[in-house]
Structure formats: C-alpha cells, structure tokens
Amino acid sequence: MITLSQIQQQMGSFVLDIESLTLHNGLTMLVGENGAGKTTLLELLATVSEVQKKGEIHYEGKSAEGYNLLLVRSRMGYVPSSMELYGSMTVYHQLRYFGELKGIYDDAVIRKLLLEFDLENYAPVKIRKLSSGIVRRIHIAQAMLTNPRFLMLDEPMNGLDAGFRRRTIAYLSHLAQHRTVVAASHELQEWDRSADYVLWLDCGRVAFYGSAREWIQSVPGEVYEGEVSDKELAHIPEASIIARRTNSDGHVVRLFKSGQLNTSFYKVTPSIEDAYYIRKRLQSPRND
Ligand SMILES: Nc1ncnc2c1ncn2[C@@H]1O[C@H](COP(=O)(O)OP(=O)(O)OP(=O)(O)O)[C@@H](O)[C@H]1O
Known part of the structure; x- marks a missing residue:
C-alpha cells in the first residue's frame, strides 16, 4: 500500500x-x-x-x-x-x-x-x-x-x-x-x-x-454491439460509437446508450476501455 x-x-x-x-x-x-x-x-x-x-x-x-x-x-x-x-x-x-x-x-x-x-x-x-x-x-x-x-x-x-x-x-x-x-x-x-x-x-x-x-459499473449508460448496414450506420450519432469494424456484410458497431435500441443490437459487458471512452466522451464538448 x-x-x-x-x-x-x-x-x-x-x-x-x-x-x-x-x-x-x-x-x-x-x-x-x-x-x-x-x-x-x-x-x-x-x-x-x-x-x-x-x-x-x-x-x-x-x-x-x-x-x-x-x-x-x-x-x-x-x-x-x-x-x-x-x-x-x-x-x-x-x-x-x-x-x-x-x-x-x-x-x-x-x-x-x-x-x-x-x-x-x-x-x-x-x-x-x-x-x-x-x-x-x-x-x-x-x-x-x-x-x-x-x-x-x-x-x-x-x-x-x-x-x-x-x-x-x-x-x-x-x-x-x-x-x-x-x-x-x-x-x-x-x-x-x-x-x-x-x-x-x-x-x-x-x-x-x-x-x-x-x-465499469459507475459508468452512466450501457454498451451494445450489433451489425448494421451503411444506411443504418449513417443514423447512429458518431459520439456514441466506441468502435467499429467493417466486414463483408456491413459494419460491426460497439456503442454506448442510456436507453433501448430498436435494431438488432445486444447488450455487452463494458470493458475497462469502454468505460474510459464513455467517460472521456461525456466530459467532451463533442457529446451533444
Ligand atoms: N522535465 C519537464 N519539464 C517541463 N515539463 C515537463 C517535464 N516533464 C514533464 N513535463 C510536462 O508534464 C506534463 C505531464 O507529462 P507526463 O510525461 O507525466 O504525461 P503522461 O501522462 O505520462 O503522458 P504520455 O501519455 O504522453 O506519456 C506534460 O505536459 C509534460 O510536458
């Protein structure tokens, strides 16, 4: 100590x-x-x-x-x-x-x-x-x-x-x-x-x-992951996207949100990095 x-x-x-x-x-x-x-x-x-x-x-x-x-x-x-x-x-x-x-x-x-x-x-x-x-x-x-x-x-x-x-x-x-x-x-x-x-x-x-x-637990909001098309991706606010990678079917997106999502996103356990990212985003003026 x-x-x-x-x-x-x-x-x-x-x-x-x-x-x-x-x-x-x-x-x-x-x-x-x-x-x-x-x-x-x-x-x-x-x-x-x-x-x-x-x-x-x-x-x-x-x-x-x-x-x-x-x-x-x-x-x-x-x-x-x-x-x-x-x-x-x-x-x-x-x-x-x-x-x-x-x-x-x-x-x-x-x-x-x-x-x-x-x-x-x-x-x-x-x-x-x-x-x-x-x-x-x-x-x-x-x-x-x-x-x-x-x-x-x-x-x-x-x-x-x-x-x-x-x-x-x-x-x-x-x-x-x-x-x-x-x-x-x-x-x-x-x-x-x-x-x-x-x-x-x-x-x-x-x-x-x-x-x-x-x-991890004290972060406001939840972390989701899901696959979206180009069109769907365009409707997701950039500020909520934690990570994304593109595959042959579209984009796999990891994002944070405080409410339910309409699309096929599923809730995942936040990582240490997710929690850091969310905290940084919440204190940044880009979060609108
Ligand atoms: N010897 C020094 N003289 C003047 N400023 C210094 C000195 N050493 C560090 N600093 C300043 O102190 C601040 C903190 O630096 P530090 O290296 O501790 O940051 P850090 O979190 O380790 O950064 P990084 O992730 O880039 O390694 C910086 O603004 C740096 O320019």
Whole structure:
C-alpha cells in the first residue's frame, strides 16, 4: 500500500495535484491521455524524482526520507518507458550487472529471470543484436531483480508481441496479489479481467481511483454491439460509437446508450476501455 498526500509536483507549466490518494495492493491500471501526468506520478512513486513542497508519500506506512529512502528503493522495481542498455554486454551480463548494482550477487536470481522472461536463448547474445521486444523484456526483468514489494511500470507492453503481452499481464497480475503494482498503458483492452484497480489522471488530477468493477459499473449508460448496414450506420450519432469494424456484410458497431435500441443490437459487458471512452466522451464538448 502506498499513500500520497498534498502532492503538488510542478513540471514546467504542468502541475500534478493530488490532495490524498491510497494505492492498494493489487494491479492498478494508470490511464489518462498524453500529458495527463502518468510518467510524472510513476517517477515520483518510484523515487526517481523528489517530492516537492510539503507533499508526502508513505510506503506501507514509512516515508521515503533519510535512511528509509534506501529501504524503499531496495523494495522498488521501476520500468521506465525507455532505458538505455549496454550494447556490448550480453543479456546475461547486462542482468548480472544490474543485479550487482542492486546488491544481488546470486546467479540463481539471474537464471530464474532469464527463464521467466523467456530470455535463456538470448543469454549469450549481445544487447545490440536484439529486437526492441526482447530489449523490453530485459527492461521488465531488471525491475524484478530484487523481488520488489512495489512495482511501477510505464507503458510496459511497448514493443512486446501479442503472446508476450498476454504472458506479461498474467505475470504482473499474479505478482500483484501481494504487491502494489501500478502500470500505465494506453492499450486498455488487454488489461481487462487482470486489473484490480483503475487510476484515471486527467490534467494532473485524480479523476477516478477505485476497483476495476466500480470503474465499469459507475459508468452512466450501457454498451451494445450489433451489425448494421451503411444506411443504418449513417443514423447512429458518431459520439456514441466506441468502435467499429467493417466486414463483408456491413459494419460491426460497439456503442454506448442510456436507453433501448430498436435494431438488432445486444447488450455487452463494458470493458475497462469502454468505460474510459464513455467517460472521456461525456466530459467532451463533442457529446451533444
Ligand atoms: N522535465 C519537464 N519539464 C517541463 N515539463 C515537463 C517535464 N516533464 C514533464 N513535463 C510536462 O508534464 C506534463 C505531464 O507529462 P507526463 O510525461 O507525466 O504525461 P503522461 O501522462 O505520462 O503522458 P504520455 O501519455 O504522453 O506519456 C506534460 O505536459 C509534460 O510536458
């Protein structure tokens, strides 16, 4: 559990403004549009940047000040949106090197991570020869070296292929049973059924924090899906369409509405992404 109070983090003209927030153990999806403050928050939580003014962050009751800062950092895993690795090192040596910087000298830890992140075959390969997806796996693996109690991830899925994305989400979801895990992502669909909590940052403020179930249930209106012709599609207000794809028979449309629909639409369970989309639409002037 991590608690934040009186955070007023100024970055140029931007301010991350959080009066009070308690992040529970579990997997929290951090959502918000570009520039909403997700990275600013993750860097603060990961102790990469210092808390400004009179703001405070407590990690399981302990503030990250003085000697405690070392303690918090030893229990913190951080995956930034990008990070430099050493091109001339092999995957094994890179992880070993990161481990040694963090005081981990046990080879079994490195071997376990190579296994967990499907990197064994790459262990003797130099970093400069790797694809961006494999490099991303190393970014995530290095954050796990200390078996951290707190894990902050900034767009962890960037560059990962579909199979490994699924596997990583399952891995994080499992880890989060006894840890505070916060992951920022713009790809909301794939976290459905794995996220325990949703934290929505809007222009530097917390617009929502609660369970994923609450996030979905508290959305006004319902979500429907159905197949329509070109003509029918033309009569559906653009602002209510969440997603559409065209097939040989017409268009499969996903939309939100507060009342019954006349056509052959059927009600579906909203996803985390639907709920985000609806909230954004309801606060946008385009919703008329
Ligand atoms: N070092 C800095 N100096 C000045 N402004 C900054 C600095 N770092 C961040 N900002 C500003 O703070 C705001 C929030 O940025 P942040 O990177 O936290 O957003 P984000 O939600 O992570 O965005 P994205 O989804 O694009 O990654 C932006 O307006 C950004 O320009």
